Structure formats: C-alpha cells, structure tokens
Amino acid sequence: xxRLSHALRETAVSKGSPRYQLRCHDGATLAxxxxxxxFQIFLPGAGYAQVNATAATEGRRISEIIDAWRQRxxxxxxxxxxxDDSMVVLAEPDAVDPEAIVNAVxxxxxxxxxxxxxxxxxxxxxxxxxxxxxxxxxxxxRRAIPEVMVSASRYEILRELLxxxxxxxxxxxxxxxxxxxxxxxxxxxxxxxxxxxxxxxxHLRGSAERDTGLILNGQRLLDPFHVxxxxxxxxxxxxxxxxxxxxxxxxxxxxxxxxMGGLVxxxxxxxxxxxxxxxxxxxxxxxxxxxxxxxxxxxxxxxxARRGNLDLVLKPELGEPSYNDVFAEIGINFSPQTRLxxxxxxxxxxxxxxxxxxxxxxxxxxxxxxxAQFWVNWTQDWNAAITSYTTLSMASLTSxxxxxxxxxxxxxxxxxxxxxxxxxxxxxxxxxDLNDLHRLSWGGEYRHYDANFRxxxxxxxxxxxxxxxxxxxxxxxxxxxxxxxDAIGIYLSDRWQLSDDAIVEFGLRWDKQTxxxxxxxxxxxxxISVLYSLDKRTDLRLSLGRYYQSQGINDLxxxxxxxxxxxxxxxxxxxxxxxxxxxxFLSWRIxxxxxxxxxxxxxxxxxxxxxxxxxxxxxxxxxxxAPEARARGIEFSLAYESxxxxxxxxxxxxxxxxxxxxxxxxxxxxxxxxxxxFGMLWQNGRWDLSVVSNVHSGxxxxxxxxAPDSDPDDPELIFSERNRQNFRAFAxxxxxxxxxxxxxxxxxxxxxxxxxxxNRRNSCCVDFNLEDDIGPRPVLTQRDEYWxxxxxxxGVLWEF
Numbered sequence: 001x002x003r004l005s006h007a008l009r010e011t012a013v014s015k016g017s018p019r020y021q022l023r024c025h026d027g028a029t030l031a032x033x034x035x036x037x038x039f040q041i042f043l044p045g046a047g048y049a050q051v052n053a054t055a056a057t058e059g060r061r062i063s064e065i066i067d068a069w070r071q072r073x074x075x076x077x078x079x080x081x082x083x084d085d086s087m088v089v090l091a092e093p094d095a096v097d098p099e100a101i102v103n104a105v106x107x108x109x110x111x112x113x114x115x116x117x118x119x120x121x122x123x124x125x126x127x128x129x130x131x132x133x134x135x136x137x138x139x140x141x142r143r144a145i146p147e148v149m150v151s152a153s154r155y156e157i158l159r160e161l162l163x164x165x166x167x168x169x170x171x172x173x174x175x176x177x178x179x180x181x182x183x184x185x186x187x188x189x190x191x192x193x194x195x196x197x198x199x200x201x202x203h204l205r206g207s208a209e210r211d212t213g214l215i216l217n218g219q220r221l222l223d224p225f226h227v228x229x230x231x232x233x234x235x236x237x238x239x240x241x242x243x244x245x246x247x248x249x250x251x252x253x254x255x256x257x258x259x260m261g262g263l264v265x266x267x268x269x270x271x272x273x274x275x276x277x278x279x280x281x282x283x284x285x286x287x288x289x290x291x292x293x294x295x296x297x298x299x300x301x302x303x304x305a306r307r308g309n310l311d312l313v314l315k316p317e318l319g320e321p322s323y324n325d326v327f328a329e330i331g332i333n334f335s336p337q338t339r340l341x342x343x344x345x346x347x348x349x350x351x352x353x354x355x356x357x358x359x360x361x362x363x364x365x366x367x368x369x370x371x372a373q374f375w376v377n378w379t380q381d382w383n384a385a386i387t388s389y390t391t392l393s394m395a396s397l398t399s400x401x402x403x404x405x406x407x408x409x410x411x412x413x414x415x416x417x418x419x420x421x422x423x424x425x426x427x428x429x430x431x432x433d434l435n436d437l438h439r440l441s442w443g444g445e446y447r448h449y450d451a452n453f454r455x456x457x458x459x460x461x462x463x464x465x466x467x468x469x470x471x472x473x474x475x476x477x478x479x480x481x482x483x484x485x486d487a488i489g490i491y492l493s494d495r496w497q498l499s500d501d502a503i504v505e506f507g508l509r510w511d512k513q514t515x516x517x518x519x520x521x522x523x524x525x526x527x528i529s530v531l532y533s534l535d536k537r538t539d540l541r542l543s544l545g546r547y548y549q550s551q552g553i554n555d556l557x558x559x560x561x562x563x564x565x566x567x568x569x570x571x572x573x574x575x576x577x578x579x580x581x582x583x584x585f586l587s588w589r590i591x592x593x594x595x596x597x598x599x600x601x602x603x604x605x606x607x608x609x610x611x612x613x614x615x616x617x618x619x620x621x622x623x624x625x626a627p628e629a630r631a632r633g634i635e636f637s638l639a640y641e642s643x644x645x646x647x648x649x650x651x652x653x654x655x656x657x658x659x660x661x662x663x664x665x666x667x668x669x670x671x672x673x674x675x676x677x678f679g680m681l682w683q684n685g686r687w688d689l690s691v692v693s694n695v696h697s698g699x700x701x702x703x704x705x706x707a708p709d710s711d712p713d714d715p716e717l718i719f720s721e722r723n724r725q726n727f728r729a730f731a732x733x734x735x736x737x738x739x740x741x742x743x744x745x746x747x748x749x750x751x752x753x754x755x756x757x758x759n760r761r762n763s764c765c766v767d768f769n770l771e772d773d774i775g776p777r778p779v780l781t782q783r784d785e786y787w788x789x790x791x792x793x794x795g796v797l798w799e800f
Contacts, residue, residue, distance in 0.1 A: 056089050056092055056093055056101050056104070056105050057089060057092055058088075058089050058090070058091060058092050059088050059089060060088060060089050061085055061087065061088050061089075062083055062087045062088060062089060062102075062105050062106065063078070063083050063084075063085065063087070063272075064272065065089070065101070065102065065105065066078060066083070066102060066122070067272055069098045069102070074098045074099075074120070075119045075120055075641065076098075076102065076113070076119070076120050076121075076122070077119045077120070077121045077122070078121070078122035079122070082111060082122055082123070082124075083111075083122060085297065087109060089105045090105075090108050091108075093105060099113060099120060102120075102122075106122065110124055111123065111124060112124075119641075166190055166246070166247045166249070167244055167245070167246050167247075168186050168187070168189075168190075168244060168245040168246075168247070169244050170242060170243050170244050170269070172186065172681065173186050173239055173242060173244070173245065174239065174240070175681050175688055175690045175736065175738070176189065176679070176681075176690055176692060176736065177690055177692055177734040177735055177736035177753045177754070177755065178239065179755050179788075179791065180200075180233070180234045180284045180285070181239050181282065181284055181285060181795075182200050182234050182235050182237075182239065183235070183237055183238075183239040183242045183245055183266065184200045184201070184202075184214075184235045184237065184245075184264065185200055186245060187202050187204075187245065187247055187264055188202050188694075189677060189679060189692060189694075190247060190249065190651075190677075191635040191636075191637050191651035191652070191653045191675070191677060192204060192205045192249045192591075192593075192633065192635050192653055192655070193205075193249070194206070194670040194671075194672050194675070194696070194699075198231045198233070198611065198764075198787060198788065199231040199232050199233065200225060200232055200233065200234055200235045201225075201231075201232050202262075203657075203670045204247075204249045204250070204261050204262030205249050205250055205261070205262065205593060205595065205631055205633065205655070205657075206595065206629075206631030206633070206655065206656075206657025206668065206670075206671070207260070207261030207262060207571075207595075207631070208261065208603070209232075210261075210552065210555055211259065211260055211261025211262070211549060212259070212261045212262045212263070212264060213256070213258070213259040213261075213262075213263050213264070214235075214264050214266070215256075215263065215264070215265045215266065216237065216266045216267075216268070216343075216345065217266070217267060217268055217329065217341070217343050217375075217377065218375075218377055218389065218391050218427075219343065219373070219375040219377075219391060219393055220258075221345070221373060221395075222371065222373060222395040222397055222421070222423060222553075222554065223371060223397060223554050224236040224237065224345065224347065224371065224373070226308065226321075226323040226325070226347065226349055226351075227321050227323065227349065227351055227353075228349070228367065228369060228399075229351070229353070229365065229367050229401055229613065230321075230351075230353055230611075230613060231611065233321075234284075234308070234323075236325040236345065236347035236371070237266060237325075237327070237345075238287060238289065238304040238306055238325070238327060240278055240280065240287065240289050240304065240797075241268050241269060241289060241302060241304040241327055242266055242267070242268060242269070243267050243268060243269040243270065244266075244267060245264060245265070245266050246264075246265040246266075246267075247262065247263070247264055247265075248262055248263040248264075248265075249262045250262060250543075250573050250575055250593055250595065251527075251529065251543035251545060251573060251575045252547075253493060253505070253507055253527065253529070254491040254492070254493045254507025254508060254509045254525070254527050255429055255441065255443060255491050255493065255507075255509075257445070257489045257491065257509050257511050257525070257548070258487070258489065258511060258548070258549055258550055258568075259547065259549050260547035260548060260549040260569060260570065260571035260573075260597070261549070261571075268302055268327070268329060269291065269302060270300065270331075271291040271292050271293045271300045271301070271302060272293070273292065273293070274292050274293060274294070275290070275291070275292035276290070276291050276292060276799070276800075277289065277290045277291075277799070277800055278290075278797060278798065278799050279797075279798045280795065280796070280797045280798075281795060281796055282309070282751075282793060282794065282795025282796075283309060283313055283792075283793040283794060283795065284308065284309055284310065284793060284795075285306045285307065285308060285309060286306065286307045286309060287304070287305065287306045287307075288303075288304070288305045288306075289302075289303065289304045289305075290302075290303050291303070297333070298332065298333045298334075299330070299331070299332050299333070300330075300331045301328070301329065301330045301331070302327075302328065302329045303326070303327070303328045303329075304326070304327045304328075305324070305325075305326045305327075306324060306325050306326075307323075307324045308321065308322065308323040308324060310322075317354060317357040318354055318357075319351070319352045319353045319354040319364070320350075320351070320352040321349075321351045321352070321353065322349070322350045322351065323347070323348065323349040323350070323351065324347070324348055325345065325346065325347040325348070326344075326345070326346050326347075327343075327344070327345045327346075328343070328344045329341055329342065329343045329344075330342045336381075337380065337381040337382075338378075338379070338380055338381075339377075339378070339379045340376065340377070340378050340379075341376070341377045341379075342374075342375075342376050343374065343375050343376070343377065344372075344373070344374045344375075345371075345372075345373045345374075346370075346371070346372045346373075347369075347370075347371045347372075348369065348370050348371075349367055349368065349369040349370075350366075350367075350368050351366065351367045351369075352364065352365075352366050353365050353366075353367075353613050355612075355613050356405075356407070359406075360406075360407070360408075361406070361407040361409075361410075362404075362405070362406045362407075363403075363404075363405045363406075363407070363613065363614075364403065364404060364613075365401060365402065365403030365404075365415075365613045365614055366401070366402050366403070367399065367400070367401045367402075368399070368400050369397070369398065369399040369400075370396075370397070370398050370399075371395075371396075371397045371398075372395070372396050372397075373393070373394070373395040373396075374393065374394055374395075375391055375392065375393035375394070375425075376391065376392045376393075377389065377390070377391050378390040378391075384433075385432055385433045385434075386430070386431070386432045386433075387430070387431045387432075388428060388429065388430050388431075389428065389429045389430075389443075390426075390427070390428045390429075391425070391426070391427045391428075392425070392426055393423075393424070393425040393426075393427075394422070394423065394424050394425070395421075395422070395423040395425075396421065396422050396423075397419070397420075397421040397554065398419075398420050398421075399417075399418070399419050399420075400416075400417070400418045401415070401416075401417040401418075402414075402415065402416055402417075403415045403613065403614045403617075405459075405614065405617065408462065409462060409463045410461070410462055410463050410464065410465045411459060411460065411461055411462065411465050411617070411618075411619075412459070412460045412462075413457070413458065413459035413460070413475075413614070413617045414457070414458055415455075415456065415457040415458075415614060415616075415617065416454075416455070416456040416457070417454075417455050417456075417457075417558075417559060418453070418454045418455075419451065419452070419453045419454070419554070420451060420452045421449070421450075421451040421553055421554060422449070422450045422451065423447055423448070423449055423450075423553065424447065424448045425445065425446065425447040425448075426445065426446050427443070427444070427445035427446075428443050428444060428445075429441065429442075429443035430442050430443055437496060437497040438494075438495070438496055438497070439494075439495045440492075440493075440494055440495075441491075441492070441493045441494075441495070442490075442491065442492045442493070443490070443491060444488070444489060444490035444491070445487075445488070445489050446486065446487070446488055447486065447487045447488075448485075448486050449483055449484070449485055449486070449487070449515050449553045450483070450484055451482070451483040451484075451553055452480075452481075452482050452483070453479070453480065453481045453482075453483070453556055453558050453563070454479070454480050455477060455478075455479045455480075455558045455559060456477065456478055456479075457475060457476075457477045457559075457616070457617060458474070458475065458476050458477075459474060459475040459617045460473065460474045461473055461474065461619060463770070464717070464768070464769065464770040465619045467715065467716050467717045467770065468619040468620075468716070468717050468718075469707055469710075469716045469717065469718050471619045475617065477561055479558050479561070479563045480563075481556060481558060481563040481564075483515050483553065483556075483565075484515070485513065485514040485515025485516075486513070486514045486515065487511070487512070487513045487514075487515070487550065488511065488512050488513075489509065489510065489511040489512075490509070490510050491507065491508065491509040491510070492507070492508050493505055493506065493507035493508075493527075494506045494507075501532055501533045501534075502530070502531070502532045502533075503530070503531045503532075504528070504529070504530050504531075505528070505529045505530075506526075506527070506528050507525075507526070507527040507528070507529075507545070508524070508525070508526050508527070509523075509524070509525040509527070510522065510523070510524050510525075511523045511525070511548060511550070511568070513550045513565075513568070515553070515565060516550065516551065516565040516566065516567060516568075517564045517565050517566070518566070518567045521567040521568060523548035523568050523570070524546075525545065525546045525547060525548055526545065526546055527543075527544070527545030527546070528543070528544050528545065529541070529542070529543045529544075529545075530542045530543075537580055537581040537582070538578065538579070538580045538581075539578070539579045539580075540576075540577070540578050541575070541576070541577045541578070541579070542574075542575070542576050542577075543573070543574070543575040543576075544573070544574050544575075545572075545573055546570065546571070546572050546573075547570070547571045547572075547573060548568040548569065548570050548571075549568055549569050549570075549571075550568040550569075551565045551566050551568070551569075551601065557602075557604065559616040560604045560616055560621070560623070562602075566601040567599060568599065569597065569598075569599050569600050569601065570597065570598050570599045571595050571596065571597045571598075572595070572596045572598075573593065573594070573595045573596075574593065574594050575591060575592070575593045576591070576592050576593075577589065577590060577591035577592070578590050585640055585641050585642050586638075586639070586640050586641075587638075587639050587641075588636070588637065588638045588639075589635075589636070589637045589638075589639075590634065590635065590636050590637075591634070591635045592633070592634045592635075593631070593632065593633055593634075593635075594630070594631075594632045595630065595631040595632070596628075596630055597628065597629040597630065597631070598627065598628050599627065600626060600627050600628065600629060602623050602624065602625055603623075603624050603626075604616070604621060604622065604623055604624070605621070605622060605624060605669060606618055606620050606621050606622075607620045607621075607622055607702040607719055607722070608620040608702070608703075608704070608765060608766040608767070608768065609765045609766070609767070609785075610669070610764065610765060611764060611765055611785075620719075622719075624659060624661075625661065626659035626660055626661045626666070627660070628659075628660040629657065629658060629659045629660060629668070630657070630658055630660070630665070631655070631656070631657040631658075632655065632656060632657075633653055633654060633655025633656070634653070634654050634655070635651065635652075635653045635655075636651065636652050636653075637649065637650065637651040637652075638650045638651070645682060645683040645684055646680070646681070646682050646683075647680070647681045648678070648679060648680040648681070649677070649678070649679050650676075650677070650678050651676065651677045651678075652674075652675070652676045653674070653675040653676075654673070654674060655672070655673070655675070656671055656673060657670070657671050658671065661722075666722055666723055666724075667700045667723045668700075668723070669699060669700055669723060670699055671699065671700055671723070672696040672697045672698075672699060672730075673697045674696060674697045675694075675695070675696035675697070676694075676695045676696070677692070677693070677694055677695075678691075678692070678693045679691065679692040679693070680692075686739055686740045686741065687737070687738070687739055687740075688736075688737070688738040688739075688740075689735075689736070689737050689738075690735070690736045691733070691734075691735055692733075692734045692735075693731070693732070693733045693734075694730070694731070694732050694734075695729065695730065695731045695732075696729065696730050697726065697729055697730075698726040698727035698728045698729050698730060698763065699726065699727055699730070700723035700724070700725065700726055700727075701723070701725050701726060701727050701763075701766060702719050702720055702721075702722050702723055702724075702725070702766075703719070703720045703725060703766055703782055704717050704718070704719060704720070704766070704768050704780060704782060705717070705718050705719070705720055705780075706718075706778075706780050712777050713777055713778075715770075715777075715778055715780075717770070717780070727762075727763035727764075727784065728763060730762045730763075730787075731758075731760055731762070732755070732756045732758075732760060732762065733756070733757045733758050733760075734753070734754065734755050734756070734757060735753065735754045735757050736751060736752070736753045736754075737751065737752050737753075738750065738751035738752075739751075743798075743800075745800045746798060746799050746800025747798075747799050747800070748796060748797070748798050748799075749796065749797040749798075749799070750794075750795075750796045750797075751794070751795055751796070751797070752792070752793070752794050753792065753793040753794075754790065754791070754792055754793075755788065755790070755791040755792075755793070756787075756788055756789060756790050756791060757790060758790075759789055759790035761786045761789075762786055762787045763784040763785070763786055763787075764784075764785060764786055764787045765784070765785040765786075766782055766783070766784060766785070767782065767783055767784075767785050768780065768781065768782045769781050
C-alpha cells in the first residue's frame with residue numbers, strides 16, 4: 001500500500017464503462033433494489049449498446065483509452081504535460097494486448113511506455129544512451145525539474161518528492177475493508193500509525209490525534225467528522241468521491257504550516273465522461289454520486305450526498321446516531337491556463353448516544369452539529385514558468401451538546417456545551433521555474449476567527465466515584481469565551497537539482513496567531529530535504545525541520561475548565577530513509593525518525609475509560625502535565641504491485657512515544673512498541689478480495705488501587721503508576737469480498753465485509769467496582785472492557 005510512485009492525481013471518477021453503488025439491507029430498501037433491477041433488465045432499448053471502453057478506434061482520445069485500461073487494473077500512468085485532449089488515435093492498431101495497443105497509439109507522437117516501480121509510465125522515446133531517470137525534453141521545457149523527479153516517482157507538479165509521502169490510490173481505497181466506508185481509515189493501514197479502530201483519526205508516529213491536519217482539494221478542513229463526541233467515529237468525506245489520499249507522516253514542506261504531526265491530503269475525482277452516476281446502499285450509508293462535464297469539457301461537476309444508516313440498524317436503547325453530508329464541486333476551465341473551481345462541504349449530525357439505558361443508571365447525550373465549508377480555487381498559469389494558486393474560503397461550525405447521567409449510586413450530572421465558530425481564509429501559492437534546474441516557491445495564508453463558547457456542567461459523586469483521592473465531591477463549571485483574532489503565515493522554499501542524482505530543497509516559514517493569550521508569540525520554522533539517487537532503483541532521503549502547531553480554534557479546553565489559548569507547540573524532526581525497487585513490481589522502504597516535542601500544553605485523558613460519552617465528568621479524568629515528549633522509531637515496509645491481479649504489502653514498526661513528566665519518561669496512552677501490518681488485494685475477473693491484518697503491542701494502561709494509608713473500612717482509591725502496565729496485544733483481521741455484475745445499463749457491485757473477522761476481544765478500558773457485600777471490608781474488583789467485536793456489513797453499488 002506504499003504507493004509512493006502512484007500519485008497520478010488525474011484519476012477520474014468515470015473512466016471506462018460506468019458503474020454505480022446500491023446497497024440493500026432491510027425490507028423497504030430491498031424492494032426498491034429489486035424494482036430498480038427489474039427496471040434495468042426489461043428497460044426497452046437498453047442492453048449492451050455501449051462501445052467497448054478500451055477500444056482504440058480512430059479519432060478517439062488517447063487519454064480515454066489509457067484511463068479505461070487503468071479502470072480494469074492495468075497499471076498505466078501518464079502526465080497531462082505529455083498527453084492532452086488533442087492527442088487522438090491516428091490509426092487503429094492490430095494489437096490485442098493492452099501494453100501493445102497503447103504503445104501503438106503513442107508511437108506517432110514519439111511516446112512509449114516505460115516500466116517504473118510496477119507502473120507502465122508514458123514517456124518520450126529515448127536513445128539507448130539516454131539516462132532512464134532524466135528526460136531533458138518536455139512539452140514545456142521550463143518544467144524540467146518536476147519531470148526529472150516525476151520519472152522516478154510521481155506525475156504531479158504540485159506534490160513534493162523529497163519528503164516521500166505515501167499515496168493511497170482510489171482503487172486501493174475502494175477495495176480495502178474500511179469501517180463505515182471511510183477513506184480516512186485507509187490511513188490507519190500505514191506503518192507508523194497507531195489506531196484503535198474506534199476513531200477515524202490517527203496517531204501518526206506518536207503524535208496526538210489533534211496533530212494531524214486534513215486538507216481537501218487544497219482547503220484545510222475544520223473538524224470534518226461525524227459523531228464527534230464519540231471519538232469522531234466517521235469522517236464527512238465520501239470514499240467514492242476521492243481520487244486518492246496522500247499522507248505525510250512527517251517532514252512535510254514549508255508551504256504547509258500550523259501542524260507538527262502529519263498531513264492527510266485528499267483530492268476528489270475529476271470527471272472524464274459526460275455523465276457518471278452512482279447509487280449506494282449499505283449498513284453504514286445510503287449514497288448518491290453524480291459527476292460529468294459539458295461545454296466540450298470546459299465545465300465539470302461532482303456532487304456526492306450521503307445519509308448515515310446507523311440510526312436505522314442500531315437498537316433504540318443504544319441511541320440514534322443520525323448524520324448526513326453533501327459535497328459539491330464545479331470546475332470551469334476558462335482557458336488552458338485558467339481554472340476556477342467552487343467547492344462546498346456541508347455535514348450535519350443529530351446524534352443521541354446512550355451508554356446506559358437502565359432508568360436507574362441512565363447515561364445519555366445528544367449532539368446537534370452543522371458544519372458548512374465553502375471555498376473557491378483559482379489556478380493560473382501566467383506563462384511557461386510562473387503558476388499561482390489562490391484559495392478563498394469560509395467555514396462555519398455550530399454545535400450544541402447536552403448530556404445527563406442519573407445514577408444515584410455513583411454520579412448525578414448534567415451538561416450544556418454550545419459553540420459557534422466562523423472562519424474566513426485567503427491563501428495564495430506561487431511557483432516560478434528560474435531555469436531547468438531551479439524552482440522557487442513562496443506564498444502566504446490569512447485566517448480570521450470569530451467564535452463563541454459557552455459551557456455549563458454540574459456533577460455530584462457518590463459511592464465508589466466519591467472515593468477517588470484528590471477528586472472533589474462535586475463539579476460546577478460555568479464558562480464563556482468569545483474569540484476574535486487572526487492567524488497569519490508566510491513561507492519561502494527553494495529547490496535545486498544539484499546534479500543528475502541529487503535534489504535539495506530549503507524552506508523557511510513564519511507564523512503568528514493573535515487569538516491566543518500570548519500575543520507576542522510568533523514562530524519561525526526552517527526546513528531542509530535532500531533526495532539522492534544511488535542508482536535508478538535506489539533513493540536516499542533526508543529531512544530535517546522545525547514544525548509549530550497553534551492551538552486549534554475548536555480545541556479550546558473549556559470542557560475541562562480552561563478558557564484560554566496557549567502558545568504554539570513545537571516539534572523538531574529528523575527523518576532518514578532509503579527506498580529500493582528490487583524489480584518493476586517489488587519494492588522495499590526503510591525509514592527512521594526522531595521527533596522532539598516541546599512547549600506542549602496540558603492535555604486531559606480518562607485513565608480507565610477513554611470511550612466515555614461525557615469524559616470530562618468522570619472521576620478518572622486527569623491532567624497530563626508534560627511540557628515535553630519524544631517519539632522515535634524505525635519502519636520497514638515491503639510492497640508488491642503486480643500488473644496482473646494481485647498486490648500485497650507488509651510492514652513492521654519498532655517505535656515508542658513518551659511524555660516527559662517530572663524528569664522521567666512515561667509512555668503515552670497510544671504507545672505501541674511493536675506493530676505489524678499485512679494486506680492483500682486480489683482480483684479475478686468480476687471478483688475482488690481484500691484481506692488486511694493489524695497486530696501491535698498492547699497499549700499502556702493504568703489501574704486502580706486502594707490507598708494503603710486509607711481507612712480499610714472506608715477506603716480511598718488511587719491510580720497505579722501511570723501507563724506502567726499494558727493491555728494484551730491488539731490484533732484484528734478485516735475482510736472484504738465484492739462481485740461485479742454487468743447490467744443492461746451500468747454495473748452492479750455487491751460486497752460483504754467483516755471487521756475484526758475473528759471476533760477477538762481487544763482490550764480498551766478498565767471497569768471497576770467497589771464491592772461492599774462480599775467480605776467484612778470493601779473489595780476492589782476490576783476487569784477489561786473491549787473495542788469493537790466482529791462487525792459484518794453488506795452493501796451494493798450501482799454505477800451507470
């Protein structure tokens with residue numbers, strides 16, 4: 001799954017024969033599905049009148065033919081710098097093999113296919129003496145630097161090669177077993193990631209979940225998650241609308257600021273046909289996607305709408321998690337040099353979560369959230385050497401959370417948490433190719449915040465909850481915090497190709513926030529990355545840098561009684577790696593990293609039950625006073641990318657992440673010393689099978705003790721030494737089986753998934769009780785509780 005070289009960003013939603021998504025799981029929707037199938041089967045005039053999607057007929061655009069073969073699993077890749085819409089088939093070839101067909105239609109244009117890292121990459125015909133890693137010519141000779149680098153790895157001028165981000169393709173995302181069909185869960189399949197299975201967020205190389213930024217079509221998103229108050233269960237991004245996910249687990253370039261953990265960059269699909277539609281129905285979602293282009297391709301659109309189905313399938317006593325989201329993009333090509341795209345993402349939640357339904361112990365919360373984000377991208381090629389990218393954005397998040405706990409033997413509590421956030425932003429990036437070997441980039445961003453927070457909570461503890469030493473008998477919080485301020489950032493980066501084998505990039509970034517309580521705080525972040533090719537199959541990479549991260553506007557710790565913003569946190573990182581392509585299909589990669597984190601603000605955790613719906617009101621909530629931390633590790637990965645029907649990957653990570661508390665290092669709660677991942681994607685005709693396994697050391701845990709100096713007849717409870725014990729090893733096996741069936745119109749895919757297929761009980765939490773009736777004195781009992789059990793899911797997808 002380390003698809004470093006597969007970052008072809010022009011992957012389309014509808015290439016080749018169209019497909020759709022339809023999923024049936026209850027009586028009513030099943031009837032609709034049957035009716036739709038009958039309609040398609042007997043539709044007059046339908047049938048297989050469609051032209052063969054891969055046919056190389058004279059006059060057809062070459063890009064369409066290549067894209068159609070790619071949809072069928074042939075690993076073709078090309079750059080739009082080499083192949084544009086004006087290039088068509090001049091003579092229909094006699095060949096039948098896909099590679100021979102494409103080579104035949106490319107030959108009149110002086111192009112041919114080259115085998116690169118398991119891909120068949122379109123490049124120029126070269127003499128035997130020419131270096132395979134360097135192409136001195138280009139359709140635009142001022143773009144030589146990116147083409148040189150691209151020939152060894154990727155075909156997108158905007159993406160960095162020096163830091164070796166990982167690319168997860170659209171095909172991989174759609175074939176993987178992903179809980180809730182969530183594309184962000186594909187990130188959890190990468191080495192260096194710690195994830196529990198509950199949250200769609202990730203701990204990248206030891207970082208906290210909040211340390212990872214999420215960027216969609218060039219726009220940094222504001223809290224784009226559903227069921228936010230229960231571990232951000234799902235993201236608000238439709239996997240079917242995604243062309244690929246690019247992940248920086250560290251060492252990202254200077255143009256990306258305000259983050260010290262990782263970056264997840266997502267691009268949506270670009271329509272290549274006049275119209276493509278998908279309808280999906282599964283246990284998790286009902287979805288509709290439509291995309292297309294008009295005006296000779298100068299205008300394209302994409303609309304994706306989803307409704308969560310968990311409120312229909314869960315038992316009412318567990319709650320009603322109702323949520324939906326809509327994404328839309330309209331792109332206008334005013335000329336070959338000018339493109340404008342308008343994007344919008346709107347997500348809504350109306351979630352009722354019930355963790356105790358017994359009237360005598362009832363615990364429930366509700367959350368009504370609306371998150372709307374809109375942005376406009378303007379891309380302009382001013383001439384052959386200068387390009388600019390401008391983004392104007394606004395975002396609005398409104399959330400109201402209410403909760404109550406009624407358990408007279410332990411806790412009586414109520415809360416009211418309201419927040420309103422508005423963000424306006426402007427960002428601009430410039431690139432100029434000074435010559436064939438030198439590129440200069442610069443830019444800046446500005447964001448204005450206007451927010452209001454109001455938090456009310458009252459809690460009274462009884463019985464065992466009142467026995468925690470140091471915890472007050474009651475909590476009463478009444479806090480308000482208005483926010484009105486700005487965030488500003490500027491950067492400059494300079495990339496040089498020093499020789500045929502070496503490329504270096506220097507970057508410098510400056511950031512400042514005015515909404516924090518430290519008005520004078522500004523951050524300067526120098527960075528350097530080096531790429532050196534030992535030979536045409538082996539690359540060495542080194543990245544050093546300083547990264548700052550301000551406290552997010554929505555990360556105000558008001559629920560824990562803190563109504564101020566702290567200065568930006570800092571991480572100094574060094575990453576060194578080597579990647580070797582043993583064959584055209586097999587590659588391995590080793591990376592070592594060290595991350596030194598300082599200026600860390602206090603964070604809060606529940607030591608026993610991290611899955612609590614109202615965690616801030618539980619007596620196991622503690623403040624982690626750790627101004628410093630460190631993360632270090634080494635990752636090894638092996639990947640096989642076949643041009644046939646099989647691919648697999650294997651990774652192992654040895655790592656640790658520790659907080660420095662009172663001059664000693666304590667493991668963070670998501671520390672995992674050993675971690676291994678295995679995955680396989682297999683395709684045979686109409687069948688797709690994917691198998692993914694994740695095994696890692698058990699996360700640290702803290703338990704309870706009866707204080708030895710307390711009254712045995714009226715004992716106090718204290719925590720054991722923090723995170724010095726461990727749960728047993730975590731292991732899960734996930735499966736997905738899909739079958740594609742052609743219809744008179746389009747194609748129907750039925751799939752079946754199993755998450756945690758072995759139903760292994762992976763420990764997450766500690767439950768306790770103080771028994772008063774089993775002896776002369778109270779007895780403390782404790783037992784582990786668990787993450788998700790076996791979760792089956794079925795669905796169908798209709799594409800046409």
